[in-house]
Amino acid sequence: xxxxxxxxxxxxxxxxxxxxxxxxxxxxxxxxxxxxxxxxxxxxxxxxxxxxxxxxxxxxxxxxxxxxxxxxxxxxxxxxxxxxxxxxxxxxxxxxxxxxxxxxxxxxxxxxxxxxxxxxxxxxxxxxxxxxxxxxxxxxxxxxxxxxxxxxxxxxxxxxxxxxxxxxxxxxxxxxxxxxxxxxxxx
Numbered sequence: 001x002x003x004x005x006x007x008x009x010x011x012x013x014x015x016x017x018x019x020x021x022x023x024x025x026x027x028x029x030x031x032x033x034x035x036x037x038x039x040x041x042x043x044x045x046x047x048x049x050x051x052x053x054x055x056x057x058x059x060x061x062x063x064x065x066x067x068x069x070x071x072x073x074x075x076x077x078x079x080x081x082x083x084x085x086x087x088x089x090x091x092x093x094x095x096x097x098x099x100x101x102x103x104x105x106x107x108x109x110x111x112x113x114x115x116x117x118x119x120x121x122x123x124x125x126x127x128x129x130x131x132x133x134x135x136x137x138x139x140x141x142x143x144x145x146x147x148x149x150x151x152x153x154x155x156x157x158x159x160x161x162x163x164x165x166x167x168x169x170x171x172x173x174x175x176x177x178x179x180x181x182x183x184x185x186x187x
Contacts, residue, residue, distance in 0.1 A: 005138075006082060006085075006134060006137065006138050006141075007134055007138075009086070010085055010086060010089045010134060011089075013086050013089045013090050013093065014089040014090070014092065014093040014096075015093065016090070016093065017089065017090040017091065017092065017093020017094040017095075017096070017097065018093040018094070018096050018097035018100075019093075019097060020093070020094055020097065021093060021094035021095060021096060021097025021098035021099075021100075021101070022097035022098070022100065022101045023097075024094070024097070024098060025097065025098040025101035025102050025105070026101055026105075057173055058169065058170075058173045061169045061172055061173055062169055065126070065165065065168070065169060065172075066165070068088065069129060069133075069161070069165065071084070071088075072084055072085060072088050072130075072133055073133065073161075076133060076136055076137055076140065081137045081140065081141075082137055082141070085133065085134060085137055088130075089130075099115060099118075100112065100115050103115045110186070113183060113186070114180075114183050114184070117179050117180055117182070117183035118176070118180060118183075120176075120179070121171050121175065121176075122168040122169070122171040122172035122175075122176055123168070124168075125164045125165070125167050125168030125171070126164075126165075126168050128164050129161055129164045129165060129168070132157070132160060132161060132164070133161075136157060
């Protein structure tokens with residue numbers, strides 16, 4: 001019998017979260033649709049073009065995206081790193097399923113295109129960060145007797161995460177609103 005790896009378990013939990021989020025958004029649309037409409041209204045100001053709102057949006061994204069990454073990283077420093085990664089995968093799966101379902105409920109099948117436009121290209125970097133966190137957890141788990149990482153390994157890991165994070169936030173701040181504007185024009 002083949003052993004299930006940590007990555008496969010986390011992927012299965014994410015997919016279960018997507019299914020649960022989809023069911024939740026379809027069974028209880030009153031929970032999700034007003035929030036989605038409010039979010040779309042806030043995005044409208046960003047979609048009008050480059051303004052001073054971009055600098056505020058950049059700071060907002062720094063805070064909102066950095067907190068989950070820091071929480072997961074702190075969990076990795078404890079014996080509960082795997083559980084923290086699983087909870088994060090479940091949460092992101094639920095959110096992803098709810099957003100896709102909400103977009104389809106609001107815009108029909110074009111909502112899937114809008115969802116893909118909304119998450120590309122910045123989520124490529126966010127997924128890479130999550131994959132790095134999973135790899136770090138697996139490496140730590142496979143180390144002999146819980147041997148700690150050296151200072152240079154920790155700094156190198158944080159440097160890679162920081163570069164990926166800043167690239168994702170920059171793309172989400174400046175490129176993604178332009179892509180969303182095009183997506184909304186096509187719908």
